[in-house]
Amino acid sequence: MEIINQFTKVDYLFAGSGASATLLLMCMAKEGLLKDKKVLIIDPDTKQYNDKTYCFWSEQNEQLTLQCKHLISHAWDQVCVNKNEPESLLPKKYFHISGMDVYKELRRIIDQHHLIWIQGSVTNLSLSENGIKVVTDTDSWESSFVFDSRPPKYVPLKKDDAHLLQSFIGYVISSDTPISNLNCVDLMDFNIEQLGSTQFMYVLPLGDEKILVELTRFGVDLITQNEAHPILDSYIRQRFGNYQIEHIEKGCIPMSTAAVSVEALPGVIPLGGRAGAIKPSTGYAFKNMFHHAERLVESLKRNGTPAIISESSRFRFYDRLLLMILSRQPSQGKLIFETLFKKNTTKNVLHFLDEKTTLLEDAQIFLTLPMKPFLKAVGWVLRARMHRLITPFLVLLLSLLLLVMYKISPLLLNYIQIPLFTLGIFMVGIPHGAVDHLLETGNFKKRVTPRFVMNYLGLAFLNLLVWLIFPIGAVVLFVLYSAWHFGQTDIKEWELKKANRIKISSWGILLLGIILLGHLAETNRILDHMKVIEIPLPYSLGKQISVLLALLGIVWARHEKSWRMLLSSLMLLVSIELPLITSFGLYFLGQHSINGWSHLKQGMKANNISLYYMALPFTLGALVLFVAFFFLLVNTNLSEFSENLLALFFVFISCISFPHVLAMNRFYHSKLKQ
Ligand SMILES: Cc1cc2nc3c(=O)[nH]c(=O)nc-3n(C[C@H](O)[C@H](O)[C@H](O)COP(=O)(O)OP(=O)(O)OC[C@H]3O[C@@H](n4cnc5c(N)ncnc54)[C@H](O)[C@@H]3O)c2cc1C
Numbered sequence: 001m002e003i004i005n006q007f008t009k010v011d012y013l014f015a016g017s018g019a020s021a022t023l024l025l026m027c028m029a030k031e032g033l034l035k036d037k038k039v040l041i042i043d044p045d046t047k048q049y050n051d052k053t054y055c056f057w058s059e060q061n062e063q064l065t066l067q068c069k070h071l072i073s074h075a076w077d078q079v080c081v082n083k084n085e086p087e088s089l090l091p092k093k094y095f096h097i098s099g100m101d102v103y104k105e106l107r108r109i110i111d112q113h114h115l116i117w118i119q120g121s122v123t124n125l126s127l128s129e130n131g132i133k134v135v136t137d138t139d140s141w142e143s144s145f146v147f148d149s150r151p152p153k154y155v156p157l158k159k160d161d162a163h164l165l166q167s168f169i170g171y172v173i174s175s176d177t178p179i180s181n182l183n184c185v186d187l188m189d190f191n192i193e194q195l196g197s198t199q200f201m202y203v204l205p206l207g208d209e210k211i212l213v214e215l216t217r218f219g220v221d222l223i224t225q226n227e228a229h230p231i232l233d234s235y236i237r238q239r240f241g242n243y244q245i246e247h248i249e250k251g252c253i254p255m256s257t258a259a260v261s262v263e264a265l266p267g268v269i270p271l272g273g274r275a276g277a278i279k280p281s282t283g284y285a286f287k288n289m290f291h292h293a294e295r296l297v298e299s300l301k302r303n304g305t306p307a308i309i310s311e312s313s314r315f316r317f318y319d320r321l322l323l324m325i326l327s328r329q330p331s332q333g334k335l336i337f338e339t340l341f342k343k344n345t346t347k348n349v350l351h352f353l354d355e356k357t358t359l360l361e362d363a364q365i366f367l368t369l370p371m372k373p374f375l376k377a378v379g380w381v382l383r384a385r386m387h388r389l390i391t392p393f394l395v396l397l398l399s400l401l402l403l404v405m406y407k408i409s410p411l412l413l414n415y416i417q418i419p420l421f422t423l424g425i426f427m428v429g430i431p432h433g434a435v436d437h438l439l440e441t442g443n444f445k446k447r448v449t450p451r452f453v454m455n456y457l458g459l460a461f462l463n464l465l466v467w468l469i470f471p472i473g474a475v476v477l478f479v480l481y482s483a484w485h486f487g488q489t490d491i492k493e494w495e496l497k498k499a500n501r502i503k504i505s506s507w508g509i510l511l512l513g514i515i516l517l518g519h520l521a522e523t524n525r526i527l528d529h530m531k532v533i534e535i536p537l538p539y540s541l542g543k544q545i546s547v548l549l550a551l552l553g554i555v556w557a558r559h560e561k562s563w564r565m566l567l568s569s570l571m572l573l574v575s576i577e578l579p580l581i582t583s584f585g586l587y588f589l590g591q592h593s594i595n596g597w598s599h600l601k602q603g604m605k606a607n608n609i610s611l612y613y614m615a616l617p618f619t620l621g622a623l624v625l626f627v628a629f630f631f632l633l634v635n636t637n638l639s640e641f642s643e644n645l646l647a648l649f650f651v652f653i654s655c656i657s658f659p660h661v662l663a664m665n666r667f668y669h670s671k672l673k674q
Pocket of ligand 1: 051274
């Protein structure tokens with residue numbers, strides 16, 4: 001066996017060795033994908049005790065059941081809700097696997113396939129020349145692929161998100177009264193106090209006169225032992241008489257509609273909770289993780305590259321509605337679940353929870369449920385989503401309005417756009433770039449250090465040197481880093497799936513292409529002022545390319561199912577007919593700066609007032625510079641001088657943009673990871 005050390009590049013690195021990693025390794029081992037591979041597994045936890053049990057329902061001949069057969073410790077044919085008549089699940093069964101057996105299975109695979117397990121915490125993943133660089137608390141490694149199952153971190157909640165906790169405390173008891181039906185699981189028994197949340201008992205007869213009685217809460221607050229004990233005690237005494245506690249099981253599963261923050265790096269494949277495998281409305285994940293593992297193995301076998309999990313937007317929408325109800329109107333939870341199981345067979349409900357139902361079957365299930373809370377939840381979601389569409393919609397409307405004015409008279413356009421854009425520049429244009437000194441620490445109390453100013457000016461000066469030595473290179477650089485910066489802000493704002501570098505740069509180049517090529521005469525005039533080469537294209541061709549690019553944006557937006565991207569592409573399309581300054585102003589102020597400002601507020605957990613306050617010194621500084629510039633421009637009659645001044649202005653903008661783009665790039669990577 002080859003010794004793996006820090007200098008060895010491995011084929012597969014597993015960050016985390018819990019359930020999802022084990023299921024994937026089981027599937028890979030079965031398909032012979034671990035043969036001759038260097039596999040490294042890193043986890044801080046040595047898994048010496050049983051911290052979880054995994055339950056799931058499936059048919060006996062399903063791959064999940066067949067492949068996990070040797071791990072299954074209990075199986076039940078029947079389930080009941082609220083102690084009603086037991087219902088048969090056959091051909092499905094409800095299965096139970098103990099966490100310890102999963103960990104033993106992992107050790108077996110490690111030994112059998114000579115994999116390496118090391119204790120450690122993965123702290124960072126980044127792209128390296130040879131794949132992915134994985135940094136732990138003590139070492140660093142390189143791997144072609146990283147399967148990342150570290151616990152999920154969620155991006156900040158939006159208005160239509162809900163984040164609850166499924167917390168539970170369970171007693172494994174032996175009792176005086178033997179359980180009457182050993183073959184039946186009590187999935188949910190709501191005949192207990194709700195304490196302002198949605199709470200139920202979950203009862204599993206474990207055989208040998210042992211029963212797991214678990215109090216589960218779907219709520220914003222974690223259930224505490226002090227809250228749980230009296231409820232568990234009275235429930236157990238009423239149902240099973242005197243009892244002894246053999247073991248206490250506690251746990252918490254996130255139930256969230258918020259997106260999981262993941263490293264969007266090629267070669268990093270999230271697993272388990274990090275891949276969104278936990279069904280938000282139930283907390284079940286085992287089955288999803290197994291199916292994800294199967295799909296990953298299929299894609300590895302096909303082309304050597306593992307695929308990312310895909311989600312059903314329809315079922316995520318249903319989950320969202322339920323979680324919004326549970327978080328805003330927790331008292332409705334009991335009624336909804338009781339009605340769900342009363343008016344539908346458990347088999348149908350489980351089929352629905354497996355996300356296997358058709359739209360018609362979904363409708364049939366929803367029609368049995370209390371309508372009012374769901375209609376309310378639809379209203380909340382729509383209102384939140386409309387809210388996000390208001391700004392891009394207004395900017396599109398404004399572009400149409402300005403176009404009408406421009407067609408009536410260019411002078412009329414100027415009367416409107418000059419005060420409008422001046423206001424925009426001071427409201428968001430300058431302020432969004434005036435808090436760069438806070439971005440690295442996110443600390444409001446941090447003062448501007450001389451080191452920060454030196455670095456910032458140094459970078460601007462470096463850029464100026466490029467302008468002096470190689471102006472064409474400086475223009476290309478300016479366009480490229482602007483494209484990256486604009487793309488980064490937009491893609492973050494639209495929350496596109498798999499937001500990676502290719503998407504960011506493609507969108508940035510596309511939008512600058514629309515603006516610059518759509519106004520080629522004006523673009524070339526500016527390039528001429530800057531004494532650099534003009535774009536050698538007929539103006540009409542430039543315009544045609546620009547229109548095509550805008551249409552491409554529309555098609556792309558449709559593909560991404562992003563309304564905000566669609567509105568932005570439409571606005572850019574309309575703005576081709578407007579002058580360059582108007583087109584750029586609409587984009588830069590109406591979209592880029594507004595969104596950048598809102599990301600800053602979100603990432604630094606600040607409100608408008610505190611952020612404006614922190615932006616004040618640099619905003620005032622910029623104000624002085626702008627006033628001076630316009631004063632010079634307006635008061636000089638020498639056209640050549642004023643043209644030089646215009647060129648100088650663009651060079652100046654490019655120089656101060658450079659450190660800003662770098663600061664924002666770091667901010668997006670550290671504070672606002674996708
Ligand atoms: C108590 C409990 C009971 C559950 N019961 C069920 C159930 O019955 N049925 C069901 O379908 N789902 C259940 N779930 C939900 C889900 O199946 C589990 O959360 C499951 O463990 C998720 O698998 P995972 O691999 O994503 O996470 P885990 O199994 O938690 O594995 C993550 C691993 O990452 C390691 N790790 C943490 N930080 C780092 C780091 N920095 N670097 C490297 N490794 C790190 C951890 O030590 C851990 O081993 C349960 C969850 C909990 C918490």
